[in-house]
């Protein structure tokens with residue numbers, strides 16, 4: 001199972017090839033524009049990847065697939081906010097962050113909500129959790145008939161600089177408030193079944209309030225929103241363990257304390273004739289948003305298969321892209337760049353710093369991926385030389401929505417998913433073929449009409465009868 005350097009290069013040859021193309025693009029090619037082609041409006045790296053149809057493929061028992069559904073913070077058609085979908089050959093799946101717009105991407109990919117039941121949030125910025133509203137609210141309208149489980153950081157503990165108040169801004173409070181905020185939606189949709197009669201309560205190892213670990217609460221309704229908090233101050237904090245999958249968190253440093261990164265490790269026991277089974281571990285790290293830090297160096301230094309790390313453009317590029325202001329504008333430009341630099345300094349990882357982090361790792365990742373990044377030819381052309389200044393040879397690429405990584409110990413394939421912009425949401429066949437009596441009776445129903453959608457309407461509403469128009 002040893003993978004040579006040459007094998008690894010061959011395995012991700014297209015990513016490397018794409019970067020070679022990007023390497024040839026000089027920043028001088030950067031044109032500030034809002035339409036048309038050119039390096040500001042194309043992504044040759046992504047376009048050069050071989051196509052794939054992920055949900056039509058069956059994962060091998062020792063295979064992990066990582067799909068990027070959102071890769072930046074400012075939603076645009078090519079790149080929605082942040083989400084990474086991790087599927088394992090054992091049938092399990094995990095969502096890491098779910099920012100604005102990513103549900104359209106999941107639908108296009110053909111991932112049903114019944115496979116998006118374990119959500120791991122790195123922090124509570126809108127570009128990482130906004131689509132939780134849709135995922136949660138529409139579960140029973142599609143095919144999730146079990147609770148939604150959400151992991152995220154404990155409260156920040158930062159005092160309000162004016163009042164001194166310390167807000168409960170952690171994940172449990174957030175989920176509790178979200179649950180209340182969407183009450184009208186969840187009640188209105190509760191004419192549909194929201195729970196199985198029989199539900200095997202999960203026996204995962206998860207953190208429990210007050211410290212220590214336990215198992216999830218025994219609730220079973222799809223409108224149960226079940227949060228688990230990860231202590232953002234801890235390295236190697238156990239967030240989830242079950243079925244040879246372990247997910248731990250460690251601190252991220254981003255804007256306000258109370259952000260985390262995640263590491264997923266999946267142990268596959270490889271059977272060998274006449275010998276004891278041999279453990280093989282596939283691993284990935286998703287940093288979420290962070291300044292460069294040594295927590296991730298320690299978490300990744302023994303080698304991970306895939307390191308997904310955020311990175312940011314330079315303040316100069318960021319400023320020009322957002323405002324159109326150029327150096328010719330003098331002091332206005334200087335001030336705008338300085339303001340942008342302050343955001344980067346409090347929150348993000350410059351491209352060069354990502355290269356430095358990769359250089360610091362005792363064992364480099366088999367593939368490093370920069371994300372949370374506006375990926376076009378001009379920005380990639382700035383990023384790659386900056387990363388390469390510290391990390392000249394290791395495999396590295398830049399994420400865009402629908403980039404797909406198929407990871408085994410033998411090979412990492414980097415491809416782009418082919419999808420339809422007109423896809424409907426996909427329902428699992430397990431739901432569509434469910435037998436009568438499989439579900440609990442919906443909350444709103446008439447005695448002789450289970451699940452009657454009229455049950456919540458004003459019976460005296462002034463409705464136009466079908467006979468008038470049919």
Ligand SMILES: [Zn+2]
Nearest residue numbers: 073125127289
């Ligand atoms: Zn972000």
Ligand SMILES: [Zn+2]
Nearest residue numbers: 123125254289
């Ligand atoms: Zn953020």
